[in-house]
Each structure stands twice: as C-alpha cells, then as structure tokens.
Amino acid sequence: MTQHSYRLVGICPDQVGIVARIAGFIAAHGGSIVGASQYEDTETRMFYMRYVVDADSLAMEADAFRAAFEPVARELQMEWRLTESQRPQRVVLMVSRQDHCLADLLHLWRSGDMPFNPVCVISNHEDLRPLVEWHGVPFHCVPVPPDTEGKEAAFEATSALIRAARPDTIVLARYMQILPPWLCGEYAGRIINIHHSFLPSFAGARPYHQAFQRGVKLTGATCHYVTEELDAGPIIEQDVIRIRHHDTIDDLVRLGKDVEKTVLARGLRYHLEDRVLVQGNKTVVFS
Amino acid sequence: MTQHSYRLVGICPDQVGIVARIAGFIAAHGGSIVGASQYEDTETRMFYMRYVVDADSLAMEADAFRAAFEPVARELQMEWRLTESQRPQRVVLMVSRQDHCLADLLHLWRSGDMPFNPVCVISNHEDLRPLVEWHGVPFHCVPVPPDTEGKEAAFEATSALIRAARPDTIVLARYMQILPPWLCGEYAGRIINIHHSFLPSFAGARPYHQAFQRGVKLTGATCHYVTEELDAGPIIEQDVIRIRHHDTIDDLVRLGKDVEKTVLARGLRYHLEDRVLVQGNKTVVFS
Amino acid sequence: MTQHSYRLVGICPDQVGIVARIAGFIAAHGGSIVGASQYEDTETRMFYMRYVVDADSLAMEADAFRAAFEPVARELQMEWRLTESQRPQRVVLMVSRQDHCLADLLHLWRSGDMPFNPVCVISNHEDLRPLVEWHGVPFHCVPVPPDTEGKEAAFEATSALIRAARPDTIVLARYMQILPPWLCGEYAGRIINIHHSFLPSFAGARPYHQAFQRGVKLTGATCHYVTEELDAGPIIEQDVIRIRHHDTIDDLVRLGKDVEKTVLARGLRYHLEDRVLVQGNKTVVFS
Amino acid sequence: MTQHSYRLVGICPDQVGIVARIAGFIAAHGGSIVGASQYEDTETRMFYMRYVVDADSLAMEADAFRAAFEPVARELQMEWRLTESQRPQRVVLMVSRQDHCLADLLHLWRSGDMPFNPVCVISNHEDLRPLVEWHGVPFHCVPVPPDTEGKEAAFEATSALIRAARPDTIVLARYMQILPPWLCGEYAGRIINIHHSFLPSFAGARPYHQAFQRGVKLTGATCHYVTEELDAGPIIEQDVIRIRHHDTIDDLVRLGKDVEKTVLARGLRYHLEDRVLVQGNKTVVFS
Incomplete structure (x- = not known):
C-alpha cells in the first residue's frame, strides 16, 4: 500500500x-x-x-x-x-446542501483509505461549513442567484477560487448547479460528477421523481466526466439498488444516497489511481 | 410446495x-x-x-x-x-430464432420448478421446432413478411392460433416482432415481454448496440406487460449485469442472455403466482 | 414519513x-x-x-x-x-478504534435518515472522542485490559454506563471485545453486532485474514444478535462484495468496510422499525 | 470472436x-x-x-x-x-439426476456461446439419457453402489470411460458422488466441481439444509477445482442469491439452481479460456 x-x-x-x-x-x-x-x-x-x-x-x-x-x-x-503514487492529487470538492457524498469522501480521506489532497470545498450554501471546517478543510461559500447575470458573476467567483486552488481534479459531490460551458471546457476530463440515476435514463432534474413515475424496479447512480452537454459525458462507474412498489419518493432518495456515495467513491478512486482513460465519449477503466 | x-x-x-x-x-x-x-x-x-x-x-x-x-x-x-394453485395457467410462448429464454422456461416447466401449462409455441421462424417438439409441446410457425399487408395477415393467423389455445398468459420470449395494437388490446395485462435493456434506457431496436455506443457500465433486461406503446408498459422485474470496456457488442449480447432469461423467469413466476397487480403504468409485486 | x-x-x-x-x-x-x-x-x-x-x-x-x-x-x-414511531429507540453505540460504522450511523442519525436516539458512545479507546463529541453525543472511554480481573472490572464499569443510559438497543459498531455472557444475557435480543465475514464462514478473530488464506471470491459482513456463543446468534442481515486475486488483505479490509457499514445500517434499521422477530436461532425480517 | x-x-x-x-x-x-x-x-x-x-x-x-x-x-x-482458441477443449461432463447445470452447459455449447467439445456425459443414473442423446452427445451410465467394493469397481469403470474420452477437463455438473483420491490425483487441476453453497460455509452433504438451519440471508454456489480433500480445492468462482425467512428448503434448492448454473458456467468459461492459474490452494483469475 x-x-x-x-x-x-x-x-x-x-x-x-x-x-x-x-x-x-x-x-x-x-x-x-x-x-x-x-x-x-x-x-x-x-x-x-x-x-x-x-x-x-x-x-x-x-x-x-x-x-x-x-x-x-x-x-x-x-x-x-x-x-x-506518493503525490496525491489536489482535489476541489463542490457541494450544495446534501452532505452524504461529501461526508463519505472526507471520511475516506481522513481515515487514509483514499489518498488525495482536499484543497478546499466550494458550496452555494453555508450549510456544510461546520462539517468541512471540523475536518480542517477550507470552506468557501459562493451563493448562485437564479438570474443570468448573478449566475455568471457567481461562476466567475467560483472559477477564481478553483484557479487559486490549482486542482488536478474537481468533484461535484451533489453540487446542484449546472456549470457554464466555459468552465467545463477549462477543466475538460478533470471534472467528475455524480448523477442520481442510471444514465442515460432520467437525465436532468429530479431523477428520483422520474424513476418513481416510470415504476422502475431498480434505481441507480452514475459517476461521469462533465462535458458541456448535461449528464452526457463519459461514464466512469454505475451501480443500482433494488426498490419496491411501497417505496415512496422519499424512500428512493434515501436508498439512492447509498448508491450515490458508493459509486462516486469508486469512480473517484479509479480516477485518482489513473485507471480511467477517456476514449471518445466512453471510458477505459483498468481494474 | x-x-x-x-x-x-x-x-x-x-x-x-x-x-x-x-x-x-x-x-x-x-x-x-x-x-x-x-x-x-x-x-x-x-x-x-x-x-x-x-x-x-x-x-x-x-x-x-x-x-x-x-x-x-x-x-x-x-x-x-x-x-x-393446482390449476396452472395456460401459457402461449412466442419466439423468433434465439432460444435462450425459451429453453430456460421449458426447462423450468419440465423440471417442475415453474408450474404452468405450455399450450403451444408460436414462432415466425422454423429454427426452434426441434427443441420445442422434443419437449412434446406443439409448435406453430407463422412467418411475418416485412410488408404491411403480409404482416397483417400473419398477425391474423397468429391471433387465430392464440385464440384456439385459450391462453391465460402470452409470453414474448424474445419474439422480435411488434404486435399490432389490436392484438395487444385483446390481451391487455396478459402479454409479458422481455426487453433486452434496462428500460427506459435503450427502448426500441438494437438495445445492446445503443448501450455499447453510450458506454454504460451495466447492461440490463426488463420484463414488462405489453401495451400499445412500444416498451412502455408496466414493469414487472428488472436486473443488470456488469460490463467492461473490453466487452464487444457480441459480449454484451452473450452476457445479456443470462440477465434476460433470469429476469423473464422471475417476472413470469411472479405473474403466474398472482403476485403482480397493475397500478396504472406501474406494478405492485408482492414478494 | x-x-x-x-x-x-x-x-x-x-x-x-x-x-x-x-x-x-x-x-x-x-x-x-x-x-x-x-x-x-x-x-x-x-x-x-x-x-x-x-x-x-x-x-x-x-x-x-x-x-x-x-x-x-x-x-x-x-x-x-x-x-x-414517534418515540425513537434509545441506542448505546460501542466501538473500538475503527470509525467507519460509527461515522455512518451518526451521519444517518444527524441527517434524519435513521431516527434513533444515540444516548451515548462507549469505547475501549480514546480515538473516536472528537468525532463523537462533535456530533454532540456523550462519549465514555472504558479501557479493557487483557487480564481476566481487569477485563471483568472493565465490563462492570461498562455495564453501569449502559444501565444508566437505559438503552432499548446496544450496537457493537466494530467493538473488538467479546462481551461476557452475563452482559449478553442481560440484554438478550437487544445487542446487535456487525461481524466482518459472511457467517458462518470465518467466525472469530481476523476474518479477512481467514478469507484471504482460503481464496474466496467474495467477502461479506453479517449483522446479528449477540448471544453467549461467539458469532453464532440469529442473523439479521448479510451481504457480500467481490474481491480478486490481486487484492491484498489491506484491500479486503478496505473493501469490507463498505459492506460492513451498509449491512449494519440495514440490519439496525430493520430492528429499529420492529421488522425483526427472533425465531429460535433465526430471524423473521418483514420487508 | x-x-x-x-x-x-x-x-x-x-x-x-x-x-x-x-x-x-x-x-x-x-x-x-x-x-x-x-x-x-x-x-x-x-x-x-x-x-x-x-x-x-x-x-x-x-x-x-x-x-x-x-x-x-x-x-x-x-x-x-x-x-x-480454435482447438476447443475436450470436456467430459458428469451428472447424477439433476439436470439444471448440465442443460445449461449443453445449451451454451449448442448455441455456440461457449466453445468446447462435450466428448461424453457420464452419469450414475439413467435419467438424463434422453436430454443428452437429443443433443447428439454420447451418454454412459455407470451406477455407483453404496458398498465399498461396488463403489471401487464403479470408479474403475468410470475411469476407463474417462481415459477413453481423453478429456482436457472433467466437469462435475452436480455429480453427487465423491470421487476416489486416486481419480482426483490423476486429473489434478482438471476436474471442476460446482458445490451448492458459499464455501467454506456448508461444505459436505446437504448444504441447503445446513443453510436453512443456520438462517443465513444469502445462499450461494462455489465452482472449484477438485482435490483429495472434499470441497476444499482452489476456488474459481462464487456467487450468492438473497433468501428470506419464508423460503423453505425447497425454495432454497430452487433459487440455488440459478446460482449454481451461473457460477459453474462462469467458472468453466474462465477455465476454458485459460484465464485460471492455480496458485497453491487459491486461483489467479484473469478477467
């Protein structure tokens, strides 16, 4: 090791x-x-x-x-x-309010089970500051307003924070904002997202609601590289979990969290260990 | 038992x-x-x-x-x-050329592991006649020509065969033809199909090719009731299997067969045991 | 909900x-x-x-x-x-040094995803005090010396702490000590343990080493009620994860953590929701 | 391909x-x-x-x-x-009365999905003759009496049949007899067995009964090389399936069949493709 x-x-x-x-x-x-x-x-x-x-x-x-x-x-x-192997990657983590993915990654890092350097966490909300700061990791909050102008300014600020952090990799650990194309382009092949559905099913917003409406018997999560087209980048890792007729949307959200964090952790690990090679819109993942 | x-x-x-x-x-x-x-x-x-x-x-x-x-x-x-429980359902099985699902169902029936009455098998090809007749099950071949008129005549003939068989349930065990709406309507809630993808991903033709192109890391199968809208009926059962970057489309087809037959057998068993209740476009499946 | x-x-x-x-x-x-x-x-x-x-x-x-x-x-x-349902169970959590199970349970509690009342954490080491106290949960350290007399005194002290906590349930979230029979008996059917193997394989000490030596292709975890006989109580939940020839014992330990925390969380949830009924040395688990 | x-x-x-x-x-x-x-x-x-x-x-x-x-x-x-790759291995298949594994392997062979040469099938019962002969594969029945002398004579006859078949590999596809050490030794590393439990749990006789008594929540199957020590040879492949409290032993047997045939087919495929290297009492399996 x-x-x-x-x-x-x-x-x-x-x-x-x-x-x-x-x-x-x-x-x-x-x-x-x-x-x-x-x-x-x-x-x-x-x-x-x-x-x-x-x-x-x-x-x-x-x-x-x-x-x-x-x-x-x-x-x-x-x-x-x-x-x-002894130079762990510099990683910027981005989140919104939900902390299950972030908490899992910070735990893996702190316990030494996943070697990387969490340079900072950027969020559009203040909620997770205590968790992040308890881990001794810098936390930056950049609210993202709904209007176009405000959004653009927010992403400029975000971009500046990222640039200052000189990351090898950026992880969207349930960051519920769509990054502008120019930002995606700047870090092509280096931004990893976790989407809470088994892509290409249920791309876009509220995938658990979509899954519930369709009545699927498994729900999943997808870890992929971010490209300019939403939820369409090269897939690194996926997995699913069984759901049943009596599961409500709240149950799907709860059950899905386990798959999301597992899939993101696995996908990020492959990436950090240089096991993932992008091949057009697909990936080669050496096990 | x-x-x-x-x-x-x-x-x-x-x-x-x-x-x-x-x-x-x-x-x-x-x-x-x-x-x-x-x-x-x-x-x-x-x-x-x-x-x-x-x-x-x-x-x-x-x-x-x-x-x-x-x-x-x-x-x-x-x-x-x-x-x-002692009156097994009368089941008409429909197939094209691939026999993995049919062979599995006939085996489950013959070994007593899935009680049903396979009244007959209808196919648009002659290929599987020996297998079916070895099991002592009547086999009818109704070729389906590509032209509209020929197709319609073929489905009239098929419908007559089905009617004569008085089935409780019709199973499309990889029957690669799209049934006309009037036939779907006549046996609403009683026609079960196996689709070789994890629906709603990759509905329609050549799902393994679609899955290969998209670079998904799992491929699946879906057992569902047939409705007039293609591959959109209530889902009874689904499952997936892991695939890797070096798997070719041929590999996907081969790996997928295992999932297809397992998912169809499970879905059909639930149906035959009256565990499935249709709830709009979803299903309640009592375990 | x-x-x-x-x-x-x-x-x-x-x-x-x-x-x-x-x-x-x-x-x-x-x-x-x-x-x-x-x-x-x-x-x-x-x-x-x-x-x-x-x-x-x-x-x-x-x-x-x-x-x-x-x-x-x-x-x-x-x-x-x-x-x-509105009276969450009082739960005493017991741990040694490894925090993956404890951190997961505390996260599930804090996020509201698993309703229970973590009355206190008891450990034979000081290591996890900061994590526990950050969550606002009382932490008690009772070192367990190797000698019989010291051990007995330690378990008396532990027992007093438990009694004061008036728990409905005690969770051994990787508490690496064997509880004395009199303590097991006092809380029969209310102590839940996570064992890091697929029982009955590899009971006792160092299950990952045993699994590695035997060359199994899957490693697992078992959540069970504690009885006087070591690792032999009624099983609540189990799961496995695939391992490969190139995985070292360290890899097994790391991969196993995911299964351990998932299996313990699922088993505890079933127990907290009164879904588990003990049936001799087996369990009925209503889903 | x-x-x-x-x-x-x-x-x-x-x-x-x-x-x-x-x-x-x-x-x-x-x-x-x-x-x-x-x-x-x-x-x-x-x-x-x-x-x-x-x-x-x-x-x-x-x-x-x-x-x-x-x-x-x-x-x-x-x-x-x-x-x-173009010289498929000569394989002798051995069975007793249950045909789920044999039927699956013969189907995989006949459909071209698993290239091997099924030289003959040897059984201690006549039951599966029709199935085997329908596939055009020679079938030999060698009853194995319970007494030591009769057993030894039976295994001499079996050995002669095997020798005449000049197999690369011998597959025990649910052959419910224990081969004598001298026969195991003669084909060391070339006899593959499917055991109907997740070894090392429930080695020996009636594993489903053992699993039922212990109340495990998953049942499994193990494909391994046969050595002189019963059920203790190098493991090639394993898998499990979930069972529940209401499953009877008959249900376990039925559910287990799916895992048995899948695990044997996977293990045999790895072996036939020269992906398995024996490493002491373990295996390296190249994927």
Missing part, C-alpha cells in the same frame, strides 16, 4: 511491438513492473495502457524518467503522463 | 376495516390464511391485496368460495379474482 | 382466525392499517406478525391501546409489544 | 524484465498482442501471466511457436502452456 510507484499511462495508435517497446524501456532502466494493463480497441485501432513501476527499482527520479521516455512516446505517437 | 391453495387477489378503494372484512370472511369459512400481502397507495387511496388460503381448510370448492365472496367484494367495490 | 403510527408486533401459536381477530380489533377502534406482514412457520406452527396502524385514526393513546389489546393477546397466547 | 489466437499462459519466479522478455519474443516474430494480463504475488515472489496473440500475425504454427519459446521459458524457469 505504502509502496512508492510511478504510473505510466498512455494512448497511441496500435502497432506490433508496443508492449515490448514499453516493457523493454522500463527493464532497461532496471524498473520492476508491479502492474500492467492494456487494451486494444479493434474498431479505432487505438492502444490504451497503464503500467505501474516500483519507483525504488529505478535509478532515476520521476522527471528524469519522463525525459528518458519522451523519445519513446514520440516514436509511438503516444499521448501520455507519468504520475507518482 | 404441493399444498392446494386459493389465491384471492383484489384492488379496491382504501377504507378502514378492509383487512378485518376479508380475514373475517375467510375465518368464518374456516379458512387458514397461509400468506397475506397488502399495500395502500397513499396517493390514489387504493388498496391492493393478495391472500393465500389453504384450500383444504375450507369446506367449499373454488366456485362456491367465489359465489360467497361476491357480496363482500361488491360492498368493497373490489376488482378481484380467485385462482387455484 | 412523518406520520405517527403504532407498530403491533407479536408471536403466537398458529390457528384459524388470527388475522381476522387482530384486524377486527383494530377496525373496531377505527384504526387504519397502513402496513401488515405475517408469516406462518409451518414446521413449528408459530405465527409471526407486524401491523402498522395510523395513530391518528385511533381514538386512543398507546397505553390505552395496549390495555385494550391485552385480553386479545392473552386469548391468542401471544408475546407482543406495541411501539410508537 | 472468431479470430484465431494463441494463449500463452505461464508461472515463473518474479524478476525484472519478464514482460519485456515475453513481449520482445512475441514482437520479434511479428506477433500482435491482443490481450495481456500479469500478476505478481508479492508474498511468494511468483509471476503469473496470460498473453493472447493474434495467430494470423505470426509467421508460424503453434508447434513452431512452442519450440521457439522453449528456450525463453527455460531461461525464466517458467511452467507454461500454449493453447489455440
């Missing part, structure tokens, strides 16, 4: 010899591969990979490794990144 | 004393209640119930019981029916 | 007419039945029931209802109790 | 450069890697791997590939095998 490792993640056009090339490069530097996943999309002929290398087995720092790998990546036309 | 019992199923406006009235009626005839379920819809103020009575404990036959209950039902303004 | 209701729960020998007798009694007092569950154990010929009555529909208080029902119960030889 | 591929599966002591060595070897022969899984057991320092190579991308037949790989394997001290 506490082993220091590098994660080499990349996407490139498929061709014979990629694995040999990558593994050969790592071996040539004495690197011990402690995990390797790859996937060839036979339709698009693209290759996705994630290699985990024991950092102690290498005679070089991360930056030296990056410099050495650069020519290999260029040759393979690979988009790639190298991350370090 | 082999106990002979009556199932008294009903829907009526809610009021104080219904349970006492029903249970009192049963007790007055010496009836031993071996199962009782009820549900009050607080929105519509309707009452749904299912009582199972040990037939041997009653000093009367089913018809005498029906006659005796009639005044009680009238007084309560109840829509009701009384069925006998 | 906020409706005031009475729950009438009972066990008696089976006979014809029980439901009519109970429902008739309720109706005679104008009571509106908003939920009813019953179960006949055909082996032991015992009858288990749970009736929920709208309190506002009755012209009497709970105590008057109890007095009126007493003769009916006597006649039916019924062991019974009547509880009020 | 119909792609012709080689599967190179191996176990060897871990060391730096294995992946590079293997992938380099494959690339040197022009091989296109279409799937690769590896796992390092940090405790035992052993390396497990499975590589899938597009057969058409290689300029050599399987045997030439084996010969070429031999020196590499020797150098790595690797236990290995190379299998061809």
Whole structure:
C-alpha cells in the first residue's frame, strides 16, 4: 500500500511491438513492473495502457524518467503522463446542501483509505461549513442567484477560487448547479460528477421523481466526466439498488444516497489511481 | 410446495376495516390464511391485496368460495379474482430464432420448478421446432413478411392460433416482432415481454448496440406487460449485469442472455403466482 | 414519513382466525392499517406478525391501546409489544478504534435518515472522542485490559454506563471485545453486532485474514444478535462484495468496510422499525 | 470472436524484465498482442501471466511457436502452456439426476456461446439419457453402489470411460458422488466441481439444509477445482442469491439452481479460456 510507484499511462495508435517497446524501456532502466494493463480497441485501432513501476527499482527520479521516455512516446505517437503514487492529487470538492457524498469522501480521506489532497470545498450554501471546517478543510461559500447575470458573476467567483486552488481534479459531490460551458471546457476530463440515476435514463432534474413515475424496479447512480452537454459525458462507474412498489419518493432518495456515495467513491478512486482513460465519449477503466 | 391453495387477489378503494372484512370472511369459512400481502397507495387511496388460503381448510370448492365472496367484494367495490394453485395457467410462448429464454422456461416447466401449462409455441421462424417438439409441446410457425399487408395477415393467423389455445398468459420470449395494437388490446395485462435493456434506457431496436455506443457500465433486461406503446408498459422485474470496456457488442449480447432469461423467469413466476397487480403504468409485486 | 403510527408486533401459536381477530380489533377502534406482514412457520406452527396502524385514526393513546389489546393477546397466547414511531429507540453505540460504522450511523442519525436516539458512545479507546463529541453525543472511554480481573472490572464499569443510559438497543459498531455472557444475557435480543465475514464462514478473530488464506471470491459482513456463543446468534442481515486475486488483505479490509457499514445500517434499521422477530436461532425480517 | 489466437499462459519466479522478455519474443516474430494480463504475488515472489496473440500475425504454427519459446521459458524457469482458441477443449461432463447445470452447459455449447467439445456425459443414473442423446452427445451410465467394493469397481469403470474420452477437463455438473483420491490425483487441476453453497460455509452433504438451519440471508454456489480433500480445492468462482425467512428448503434448492448454473458456467468459461492459474490452494483469475 505504502509502496512508492510511478504510473505510466498512455494512448497511441496500435502497432506490433508496443508492449515490448514499453516493457523493454522500463527493464532497461532496471524498473520492476508491479502492474500492467492494456487494451486494444479493434474498431479505432487505438492502444490504451497503464503500467505501474516500483519507483525504488529505478535509478532515476520521476522527471528524469519522463525525459528518458519522451523519445519513446514520440516514436509511438503516444499521448501520455507519468504520475507518482506518493503525490496525491489536489482535489476541489463542490457541494450544495446534501452532505452524504461529501461526508463519505472526507471520511475516506481522513481515515487514509483514499489518498488525495482536499484543497478546499466550494458550496452555494453555508450549510456544510461546520462539517468541512471540523475536518480542517477550507470552506468557501459562493451563493448562485437564479438570474443570468448573478449566475455568471457567481461562476466567475467560483472559477477564481478553483484557479487559486490549482486542482488536478474537481468533484461535484451533489453540487446542484449546472456549470457554464466555459468552465467545463477549462477543466475538460478533470471534472467528475455524480448523477442520481442510471444514465442515460432520467437525465436532468429530479431523477428520483422520474424513476418513481416510470415504476422502475431498480434505481441507480452514475459517476461521469462533465462535458458541456448535461449528464452526457463519459461514464466512469454505475451501480443500482433494488426498490419496491411501497417505496415512496422519499424512500428512493434515501436508498439512492447509498448508491450515490458508493459509486462516486469508486469512480473517484479509479480516477485518482489513473485507471480511467477517456476514449471518445466512453471510458477505459483498468481494474 | 404441493399444498392446494386459493389465491384471492383484489384492488379496491382504501377504507378502514378492509383487512378485518376479508380475514373475517375467510375465518368464518374456516379458512387458514397461509400468506397475506397488502399495500395502500397513499396517493390514489387504493388498496391492493393478495391472500393465500389453504384450500383444504375450507369446506367449499373454488366456485362456491367465489359465489360467497361476491357480496363482500361488491360492498368493497373490489376488482378481484380467485385462482387455484393446482390449476396452472395456460401459457402461449412466442419466439423468433434465439432460444435462450425459451429453453430456460421449458426447462423450468419440465423440471417442475415453474408450474404452468405450455399450450403451444408460436414462432415466425422454423429454427426452434426441434427443441420445442422434443419437449412434446406443439409448435406453430407463422412467418411475418416485412410488408404491411403480409404482416397483417400473419398477425391474423397468429391471433387465430392464440385464440384456439385459450391462453391465460402470452409470453414474448424474445419474439422480435411488434404486435399490432389490436392484438395487444385483446390481451391487455396478459402479454409479458422481455426487453433486452434496462428500460427506459435503450427502448426500441438494437438495445445492446445503443448501450455499447453510450458506454454504460451495466447492461440490463426488463420484463414488462405489453401495451400499445412500444416498451412502455408496466414493469414487472428488472436486473443488470456488469460490463467492461473490453466487452464487444457480441459480449454484451452473450452476457445479456443470462440477465434476460433470469429476469423473464422471475417476472413470469411472479405473474403466474398472482403476485403482480397493475397500478396504472406501474406494478405492485408482492414478494 | 412523518406520520405517527403504532407498530403491533407479536408471536403466537398458529390457528384459524388470527388475522381476522387482530384486524377486527383494530377496525373496531377505527384504526387504519397502513402496513401488515405475517408469516406462518409451518414446521413449528408459530405465527409471526407486524401491523402498522395510523395513530391518528385511533381514538386512543398507546397505553390505552395496549390495555385494550391485552385480553386479545392473552386469548391468542401471544408475546407482543406495541411501539410508537414517534418515540425513537434509545441506542448505546460501542466501538473500538475503527470509525467507519460509527461515522455512518451518526451521519444517518444527524441527517434524519435513521431516527434513533444515540444516548451515548462507549469505547475501549480514546480515538473516536472528537468525532463523537462533535456530533454532540456523550462519549465514555472504558479501557479493557487483557487480564481476566481487569477485563471483568472493565465490563462492570461498562455495564453501569449502559444501565444508566437505559438503552432499548446496544450496537457493537466494530467493538473488538467479546462481551461476557452475563452482559449478553442481560440484554438478550437487544445487542446487535456487525461481524466482518459472511457467517458462518470465518467466525472469530481476523476474518479477512481467514478469507484471504482460503481464496474466496467474495467477502461479506453479517449483522446479528449477540448471544453467549461467539458469532453464532440469529442473523439479521448479510451481504457480500467481490474481491480478486490481486487484492491484498489491506484491500479486503478496505473493501469490507463498505459492506460492513451498509449491512449494519440495514440490519439496525430493520430492528429499529420492529421488522425483526427472533425465531429460535433465526430471524423473521418483514420487508 | 472468431479470430484465431494463441494463449500463452505461464508461472515463473518474479524478476525484472519478464514482460519485456515475453513481449520482445512475441514482437520479434511479428506477433500482435491482443490481450495481456500479469500478476505478481508479492508474498511468494511468483509471476503469473496470460498473453493472447493474434495467430494470423505470426509467421508460424503453434508447434513452431512452442519450440521457439522453449528456450525463453527455460531461461525464466517458467511452467507454461500454449493453447489455440480454435482447438476447443475436450470436456467430459458428469451428472447424477439433476439436470439444471448440465442443460445449461449443453445449451451454451449448442448455441455456440461457449466453445468446447462435450466428448461424453457420464452419469450414475439413467435419467438424463434422453436430454443428452437429443443433443447428439454420447451418454454412459455407470451406477455407483453404496458398498465399498461396488463403489471401487464403479470408479474403475468410470475411469476407463474417462481415459477413453481423453478429456482436457472433467466437469462435475452436480455429480453427487465423491470421487476416489486416486481419480482426483490423476486429473489434478482438471476436474471442476460446482458445490451448492458459499464455501467454506456448508461444505459436505446437504448444504441447503445446513443453510436453512443456520438462517443465513444469502445462499450461494462455489465452482472449484477438485482435490483429495472434499470441497476444499482452489476456488474459481462464487456467487450468492438473497433468501428470506419464508423460503423453505425447497425454495432454497430452487433459487440455488440459478446460482449454481451461473457460477459453474462462469467458472468453466474462465477455465476454458485459460484465464485460471492455480496458485497453491487459491486461483489467479484473469478477467
């Protein structure tokens, strides 16, 4: 668990010899591969990979490794990144009033079960300040008024707070506002949302009411990357829970909370461990 | 398992004393209640119930019981029916070419694990004749041509076969044709379909292709009553199975078969045991 | 949700007419039945029931209802109790160092999603005092030394604290000590434990290590009533989660936490809502 | 799906450069890697791997590939095998009277959803002959008398039938006899059993009765390799299904059948696709 490792993640056009090339490069530097996943999309002929290398087995720092790998990546036309397990991501958490997802993430962080750096929490309400501050995490409240002008100003302020926090990842842990396209675009592939339905069913507002009206027998939650189109970004993780005819909308909301927090925690963990590679509007998730 | 019992199923406006009235009626005839379920819809103020009575404990036959209950039902303004566990329903099974659902249902019937009377199988293809006839069940093939006129004639022929079979229930066990509205209407609440997606996601044609394109992480199946609107009838049962980025559409089809047959078998069992009461476009399913 | 209701729960020998007798009694007092569950154990010929009555529909208080029902119960030889939905149970929570179950229960209570009265938390360590006190719940630390004499004194002190708290229910939310038989006996049927395995597999110490050694493909958790025999009491709820060959014991511990807290929360909810009736060494759980 | 591929599966002591060595070897022969899984057991320092190579991308037949790989394997001290996707395994199926698992496997085979060669079925009863022969598969009945001598003779006859069938794998699809140690030993790692409980709970006889007595809330099934110790071999796959207080032992048996057939089908598929590597008394299962 506490082993220091590098994660080499990349996407490139498929061709014979990629694995040999990558593994050969790592071996040539004495690197011990402690995990390797790859996937060839036979339709698009693209290759996705994630290699985990024991950092102690290498005679070089991360930056030296990056410099050495650069020519290999260029040759393979690979988009790639190298991350370090001991540098937890900086994460900005955004919430409204409901705290089940936020409380779960803060608990996972505090107990050491999910390593990340919760730089700050931004909310459009004051409600969760005590919870957040008890955890020693900075809390910023930026109310979002209903009018267009007020909204825009609020998102400018929000954007400034985010920029100052220099996050690797932004988590919408039940932040009940729709982010403006320019903000989504700025952090493409780095904003994670939890939607309280099994998408693509019941996108948009009040999914539990929609589910109740349709009479489905399972309700779900979806963790996905935010794109400009509402609830339509690449899906990272989903799950469902059984409901019954006697369950009211209040019951659905309550039962759904368990799925929401579990699905968000799982999806965020995959993302933080660099297991998720975006593939068009879908995701490759290496387990 | 082999106990002979009556199932008294009903829907009526809610009021104080219904349970006492029903249970009192049963007790007055010496009836031993071996199962009782009820549900009050607080929105519509309707009452749904299912009582199972040990037939041997009653000093009367089913018809005498029906006659005796009639005044009680009238007084309560109840829509009701009384069925006998020892009179398995007559079921017409309809299929196209894929046999996973049909083979499962025939197996459940033959092994005695799901009591019903498979009166006949109707298909628009000849493929499954050997399987069906090996089970000793009559098989009728009615090809369905693509043109409107031919289609209509085919459904007339199908309808005649169904009528002759006098079914209690019709099961579309992957019958890949859309039944005409007049046929759906004739057997309202008695036609059960299995749709190979987690409705309302991916209604209509080629749901596995739709699921693959959207990149969902779970695929599902839905057992529902057929209404005139395609894939929009009351849902009886649903379930899902996990899929991954490396699963092809062929994999989805294969994995989905397991969910389809399980969901159809469960939904049909609930229906055959009179556990399902239609409530508008939803269902009450007593477990 | 906020409706005031009475729950009438009972066990008696089976006979014809029980439901009519109970429902008739309720109706005679104008009571509106908003939920009813019953179960006949055909082996032991015992009858288990749970009736929920709208309190506002009755012209009497709970105590008057109890007095009126007493003769009916006597006649039916019924062991019974009547509880009020608006009188949340007094619950004593016991923990050691791990807080995932405790934090989840306190969150459910604070958010109003699980109504109970957390009278106090008792722990054999100081670690969780800040978390508990932040919630405004009294925290008592009673260290449990390893020697027999020290242990006995510790449990005397613990027992005194419990007695002072007058709990309806005691929850061992990962309290890693074995309670002495005399304490188990004093609160029989009222102490709920979460065991971190799918019982009866891996009872006793270090279940995740046992599961890892055996190479099971699922790990689980069990919520059960505590009896004098370790991990052998009536099971209320269980669930499992999938694990894989590359999961270490640390991974099992982490993955298991999710199941533990979910299973304990579900089991406790059933208990608090009077849905659980003990039947020898098994439970009837009305859903 | 119909792609012709080689599967190179191996176990060897871990060391730096294995992946590079293997992938380099494959690339040197022009091989296109279409799937690769590896796992390092940090405790035992052993390396497990499975590589899938597009057969058409290689300029050599399987045997030439084996010969070429031999020196590499020797150098790595690797236990290995190379299998061809287009050579389905020869499988002997053994059953008693219950046909749910057998019917499912034969259906999967006949529909092309699980490629294997069902060489023959051996049973200690005549019951399933019609089903098996309808599928065109040879059926042998070898009754197993209760006395030691008769048993031994029966297993000699069974062994002769198996030997004649030259199976790669033997599947005990609910064969209710305990195989003698000498027979287990002869086909070590090649006999797959389905046990109708969530092992290690309820090993041995009548697991559903044991589960019923203990009052568990989930019942399960376990697919495992047969070893000389009863129900104690390496587990390949497990799953569970929820049961409730009103379920009788007959209900458990019926509900369990679904889990049994699903778990056996999944476990056998993993085995047939060379995804399972035995690791002491555990298994590595590459997904």
